[in-house]
Amino acid sequence: MSGWGRRMPDARVPSKSREDLSGPDFIAQQLGDIIRYNTYILPESTNWAGDLERDPCLALAASLALARAGNFQILLKGDLNARTSSNTPSANDPPRTSKDDKPRSPRSRFLFRLCNDYDLVFISGADCFGPASGEYTSFQGSRTTVIDYAICSRSLFSKIRSFKVEPQVKGFDHAALVLQLEVDSKWLSADAFVRPKKRKREEVELPSETELDKILIETLAAGKDTAKKSLNLFGSVLAITTPIAVTICG
Secondary structure: OEEEOOOOOOOOOOOEEOOOOOEOOEEEEEEOOEEEEEEEOOOOOOOOHHHOOOOHHHHHHHHHHHHHHOOOEEEEEEEOOOOOOOOOOOOOOOOEOOOOOOOOOHHHHHHHHHHHHHOEEEOOOEHHHOHHHHOOOEEEOOEEEOOEEEEEEHHHHHHEEEEEEOOOOOOOOEOEEEEEEOOOHHHHOOOOOOOOOOOOOOOOOOOOOOHHHHHHHHHHHOOOOHHHHHHHHHOOOOOOOOOOOOOOOO
16 A cells, blocks of 8 residues: 555555544545544644634544544554654554654644543554654755655554655655555455445335325326426316415404
8 A cells, every 4th residue: 555645545455445433634444443534734833723614633533533433443544744753642552753753743642642532552663663764754845854744553453564755756755655554365356345245125105084084195106207296285276276265364
């Protein structure tokens, strides 16, 4: 799996889009019992809050909560625009070393809180994957930083076979994050996400005792013919109708 900054999912196994878990700045895809997030959250200094219906950070936190409640494992990748240095959210996390030794940014606190709330650990910079896992990921002129990350559920970490930050490619301001993940072979099949067959709709017998019941039955039987529906429901449109008397009391 690889991707450059922004939201560019690239996987070698079949996956299913989960629009119900996606948000304003992230795409969620299901791979078996794993929800993979491809994320891009604007920098903290960007004046974007007033232009969005939902705060992307809060939306991401809510989606992670739903995924966790559904017993899914989580794989989060992308440009989170947070500097974390070589710190870890918890003392029990795999030790990590980042090439970027600048002080942590305020958003790192939000990111670390997500990790602690949903039992996530950093893949990026983890010492077990070698020094290439902690290389710079963002190149803005002469400024280099680490703001793109791969993060996963603690239970999924042992299935990560390798991870590295690719060297910068000319013309791109973010490096690709590449990881190898061990998955169950049943999810490699192209028909792993075949839609279930629709159940045959059961016919419902409507009541036909009153005149209103009969009108409803005739209207539903009219099908997709809009003109016929209107005729059955409202009757014919006439230029001259029978006068009616209306009495107002009060």
